[in-house]
Amino acid sequence: MDNNPAHxxxxxxxxxxxxxxxxxxxxxxxxxxxxxRPPVFQTAKRQFTVVRPSKQLPGVTLADINGRPAQVxxxxxxxxxxxxxASWCDAxxxxxxxxxxxxxxxxxxxxxxxxxVDTDGREHVKSYLEKxxxxxxxxxxDQDGRLAGNAAKGAAPLLIYGMPLTYLITPSGRIAxxxxxxxxxxxxxxxxxxxxxxxx
Numbered sequence: 001m002d003n004n005p006a007h008x009x010x011x012x013x014x015x016x017x018x019x020x021x022x023x024x025x026x027x028x029x030x031x032x033x034x035x036x037r038p039p040v041f042q043t044a045k046r047q048f049t050v051v052r053p054s055k056q057l058p059g060v061t062l063a064d065i066n067g068r069p070a071q072v073x074x075x076x077x078x079x080x081x082x083x084x085x086a087s088w089c090d091a092x093x094x095x096x097x098x099x100x101x102x103x104x105x106x107x108x109x110x111x112x113x114x115x116x117v118d119t120d121g122r123e124h125v126k127s128y129l130e131k132x133x134x135x136x137x138x139x140x141x142d143q144d145g146r147l148a149g150n151a152a153k154g155a156a157p158l159l160i161y162g163m164p165l166t167y168l169i170t171p172s173g174r175i176a177x178x179x180x181x182x183x184x185x186x187x188x189x190x191x192x193x194x195x196x197x198x199x200x
Contacts, residue, residue, distance in 0.1 A: 038176075039192040043183060048168075048193060050177040057157055057175050060147040062115070065129070065139040067122055072140055072147055074173030075111045079197050081185065082158065083114045084148045084165045087128040095164040095182045096129070100137040102185040109198045110185075112138055117160070119143045168193075170200045 041048040057080075059073030074080055083099055085092040096114065103112045114137045116125045122141060129139065142148055148165075149156030158167055161180055168176045176197055184190060 038196045039189060041179065041183075041187075041189045041193040043179075043181060046179065046181045046183075048177055048179045051175050054174040054176060055157070056173045057169050060157065062140040062142050062147060063122070065122065065126060065141070070140060072113045072115065074169050075171070077171050078108075079110045079171060079194055080169035081110060081112045082147070082167045082169060083112065084117060084158065084160055084167070085114060085163055086117050087120070087125065088118075089163040091182050092164045093132060096132055096134050096137065098182065098184050098186075099166075100134045103137050106185065110194060114139045115142050115147055116140070117142050117145070117148060117163075168197060170197050172200060174200075176200075 038048065038050065057074055059071045061069055061071050064070040072082065081099075083095070085096060099112060099114060102110075106112075116139060118125050118128075118141070121143075125139070125141060129135070129137075140147075145156050147156060148158040148160050150160050158175070161178070164180075164182065166179045166183060166185075168178065170176050185194070
């Protein structure tokens with residue numbers, strides 16, 4: 001084993017500093033404090049951003065991938081990750097398979113809603129997901145911007161700052177924050193963050 005500090009990854013170095021050893025899925029429960037200072041979750045380019053002041057997320061009815069009406073809403077007792085994506089987003093091609101892998105192995109304390117903002121229709125979205133071999137992920141269609149949109153277009157509860165973009169909703173329904181860009185939610189620091197909010 002190479003113990004040379006120069007060869008440590010950035011994540012390993014951060015974990016050593018913060019004392020965040022690799023965890024099994026929610027192997028250690030966190031605790032969301034009143035000051036809302038969650039553990040650091042960052043990628044090479046981005047960091048989880050806390051939303052202040054946090055607001056409650058209302059339930060929004062969208063269509064699922066099969067065209068049936070489905071509500072995207074906070075889930076009592078669970079963290080909800082709402083991933084905003086589109087087929088024209090290059091980084092989403094990497095992010096969606098990672099998100100599906102997390103969905104399959106992420107445990108019972110997290111729900112996922114992958115929300116496409118494509119305007120080309122359901123069949124286009126289905127074809128795109130098939131090409132990525134993404135088949136198990138819960139996917140919803142928001143071509144009208146009812147759940148996610150930009151500030152100039154109205155009052156969607158979730159603002160789009162780029163894609164992919166994943167909002168973290170607490171078990172009590174608060175919009176806690178977001179992670180921009182590709183994110184591996186199975187990474188140890190992501191697991192710390194999820195455990196922190198799962199205990200809120």
